[in-house]
Amino acid sequence: MTPYLKFHPGGIADLLLAAGGDCTDLFNEKHPWVNGHSMLEKCYIGQLDPDSVTANSNSESSRFALDKTQWRHFTLAFKQKVSHQTVKFTFELPGTKLLGLETPGQHLKVRAKINGHMVERAFTPTSKFSQSASFDLVVKIYPDGVMSSYLDNVAIGDTVEMLGPQGVLGYPEAGVVTVGGQSKMTNVRHVVMVAAGTGIAPMLQLFRAIMENNKDTTKITLVDCNHSLKHIIALAQLEPLANMFPDRVMVHHVLHEASEDDSTELGSFKTGKRLDKTMLAELLPKASPDVAAFHCGPPAFDEAVGIMLKSIGFKENQIFMF
Template structure:
């Protein structure tokens, strides 16, 4: 809390007088000492010199990441920490330009390519994202176009390479005229972000055509019969393909619509996304909840579940998210969640995760150990194995202190009886 008090007492700790700078890798590399420490996290550069004495892991641990892009290192150690809020007063600017080569023993700096801005056209727009070499995996090739009739405007996004667009890899947010679409393609995100030329209704349609590797978003015009001369103006990161670790996570305000007690200390929360938002969560991935607690944004990540272990439960419309959360009396966030009433709101960030369901396609025997990670990451995986794949033997072992701690005991007993393989 000392760090929180310091940030409240000092509105700017960046050392650049509140300016937002474009920082090259060469410049970042110069600031690699305890008394002059800059760090890059997810494309943003922070002056962490004043944070040195407050870092829980100590000065030496923090020094491992200064003067370089420390996104990978940060994700390995404490990915769940909301550094954007914690280091908000230390923000210097954004990283630009190509990465520089550093000695092999140092932490590797990823190469962030320069993406050319698109030119606006007066009618139907079709633009390709240029192919740029990436150190880790091939960069997907993506294009988009838009077309209209008297009442609708349709944006069509298409993968032109091997990567397939899947329903559960799509996030779309419409707020006023601001339309943001994020599509995951293997190890990358394609970002579409524009301010529309005219107003549209918040209710719209999102359709994925897997065989065509295509996503269509159909918007409804508020002014029927008005022809748009262009789609609108391009916003931050529009038409870019970015590595997963460098993508900024968007946050939306969600509403609690249901709250059920599962055990004495576990609650099933159901959140509804805003009218203009769609978010499908891939199996094995998580979302992050954010809430203001005593003047500081606290964030925790949770794996979405389904409301019941039944055959038709995992069919999502992209409008609701179910979270099964254990309440810790001394926790940072869960005591606040416990007090939420129906209709209360909190922020939910984009989906994150590395698990790919394709790794289990040839699996015939699946063993799930619900211990340290708990039961919730196993719920949708268990459902998929039993009701979708329907071709493997499944063994689930849960670890509980007492019988009353067992989540969905009756349902699990019924599943065991119905699916004895």
């Protein structure tokens, strides 16, 4: 399946939503007019017996609130606007259970029946994976966004279905990047992150994993792209880190629209234009073999950044998309 990803007409992101899992609802959402069963009739081998599937161990199911194969309901406890068009949703965790995500790169899926169709979307929590009692999802609300508009209308006390963990990309220990559990880089000394909008969410988890590990001395350079200062989601977390660790952490903000408060609120910033190859080369360290580059944002952004990174010297095995 992997070699086909870049040829998929609908883009890579949609396929990865169902990576390693059941893609029935996702297929029906994207292709409601297509009879997939008749198309695949000649490929049909047999039916999976549900009773033959090995259940999770009792210890694992008792520790974690999420499940990899079963959708579970989580109650919305709180909603807070954190930036322009962006809302933080806080969901309750049952009892003493942890969420069930353990390494940066993992995320969860949310599903809902909207206008008669099952819709699924992937989200990375912004709260610590080890946090108890609750967890947070930060969502940008688009007027025409199917899932974001749905979540914006969920009332406190209502439940939302979620499943996880999902995701093949990981940073399980200091300097190690894995894909599907296989090590791809093992001596990373500098992590580059390029994010747009809510694409900052997985970067925050990677940031946290590096900075909270006393054995990890990896340097970090983040390029965070937003429309304006008021659109920046994690400003209160990012700027203090850059100020506390100036020799280790560099945070650059790229803003399409300038404001008079930029110079007082931000350390390193560029305004009035979108990210391009020249700017990226200026902001990032040289693409030496011990530098890993991560990017996350809307599909068009991810495609453009992947091309830009290669054009300034990063090799394909150094570039990772959340």
